[in-house]
Amino acid sequence: MALPVTFATLAAGDEALSLLDTAFTAIGAIGVIPCAAAGTNAITLTPFSNTPTIAAYTDLAPSFMFVGPASSTGSVTINVSGLGARNAYKWNAAISAQAAAPPLGLNDIQIGGIYKATFLTALNSGAGGFLVDTVGVGNNQVDLEFVIDGGGVAITTGAKGFFRVPWAATIYNWALIADQSGSITVDILRANNAVPTSSIVGGGTKPTLSSAQFAGLTAPSGWTSTSLVANDWVGFTVSTVATVTRVTVDLSLGKL
Numbered sequence: 001m002a003l004p005v006t007f008a009t010l011a012a013g014d015e016a017l018s019l020l021d022t023a024f025t026a027i028g029a030i031g032v033i034p035c036a037a038a039g040t041n042a043i044t045l046t047p048f049s050n051t052p053t054i055a056a057y058t059d060l061a062p063s064f065m066f067v068g069p070a071s072s073t074g075s076v077t078i079n080v081s082g083l084g085a086r087n088a089y090k091w092n093a094a095i096s097a098q099a100a101a102p103p104l105g106l107n108d109i110q111i112g113g114i115y116k117a118t119f120l121t122a123l124n125s126g127a128g129g130f131l132v133d134t135v136g137v138g139n140n141q142v143d144l145e146f147v148i149d150g151g152g153v154a155i156t157t158g159a160k161g162f163f164r165v166p167w168a169a170t171i172y173n174w175a176l177i178a179d180q181s182g183s184i185t186v187d188i189l190r191a192n193n194a195v196p197t198s199s200i201v202g203g204g205t206k207p208t209l210s211s212a213q214f215a216g217l218t219a220p221s222g223w224t225s226t227s228l229v230a231n232d233w234v235g236f237t238v239s240t241v242a243t244v245t246r247v248t249v250d251l252s253l254g255k256l
Contacts (some may be wrong), residue, residue, distance in 0.1 A: 004032065032116060035080070037066035041073060042111070043088070045117070054081045057119045057128060064130075067115040070202045076104040078117050079128045081142045085123050088117065091133040095178035104132055107172060107254060142169075145253050146236050148186070150245040155238060162196060165253075171226040173198075173217040173252035174207045181213045182243030188227065189235035189249075200225045206239060207249060217252060228253070 007019075035045035044065050047054060052062070062081055077085040088104045093209070109115065109132075116133045123129030148160045178184065186207045189196035197207065204222030209215050220226050226232070236249060 003184055006106070024073065031061075031102060032063045032065050032231040035064050037069045040070040041076050042080050042085060043069065043076060044082075047081060054083065057083055057086070057120055057121075060118060061116060063116050063118040065114065065116050068111050068115060070109070071107055071111050072104060072109040073106060076109060078131075080117075086119070087129040088132050089129055091097055091118075091131045107170075108132075110190070122184055135175045141252070141254055143250055144234075145159045145248045145251075146234075148184075148247045148249065150239065152245060154243060154245055155241045155247065157238045157241060159237045160237060162233050164234045165228050165230070165234060167230050167255050169228045169253040171220060171223075171228065171251055171254050173219055175217050176207050176209050176215045177248050177250075177252040178209055178213050178244040180244060181211060182241075183211055184208060184209045184241045184244055184247055185239040186247075186249055187237045187239050189237060190225075190232050191235075192233075193231045194233065196233050208246070209247070229237075 004051070008017075014253060030218070031052075033054070034048045036048065038044050038046075043066075045066055047064070054062075064078075074089040078088050079085040081160070089102060090102045090108065117130040119130055120134070121127070121128045123131070142162065146161065146163060147208075148155055150152065150156070174182070187199050188201055188207070189198060190200045191197060200223055201220075202224035204220065234251075
């Protein structure tokens with residue numbers, strides 16, 4: 001790869017100092033510029049001192065690296081150096097066209113996460129936008145599953161078991177799937193480095209199947225807490241049940 005100026009091939013004698021500016025500008029344009037970030041959904045990025053000046057948005061380079069200042073609660077825009085806010089989209093190589101990239105939304109930016117934003121004019125029907133790589137999109141997302149098995153007969157009520165969560169996380173969704181249509185209500189308990197005895201659902205809506213085989217991803221509603229800390233033990237207790245003999249409880253978590 002050649003830069004615009006090859007100093008070894010310049011003619012002998014004095015040369016314009018502007019050649020250095022040309023070379024440094026080219027190097028800056030192919031790099032990743034670290035930025036200070038502020039805002040929750042309307043994120044402003046300010047490049048660190050002694051980094052290249054950003055005079056306009058240009059396709060693909062440079063990219064901008066920042067630490068999430070807050071967890072997003074809705075659609076996200078990014079504004080670099082006051083050049084104007086542009087919509088932010090998920091980095092997704094599976095999309096058929098850049099214009100169809102899915103937008104960033106609730107919790108796609110997490111406080112303390114590291115992100116790289118790259119501008120592309122084709123986004124937002126030509127208005128331009130940023131594709132945001134969450135330094136491996138989805139690397140902070142994990143699903144933990146717990147199987148309640150009646151051993152070929154109908155599941156009974158009561159405590160069914162536990163698992164340990166080794167890192168801090170937030171529960172974003174739950175889902176249930178059974179071996180057949182039926183009903184079940186599952187309470188979820190938690191304790192840190194101890195036997196779980198306290199429900200984190202409380203008076204909220206427990207994960208529930210109601211005369212069905214499947215309940216898709218559902219956000220916790222009215223729970224006492226959706227936060228987990230490192231080395232929490234999570235327990236599962238069947239509150240009510242009918243017909244089903246095997247049920248998988250899925251918790252969708254975002255690692256912190």
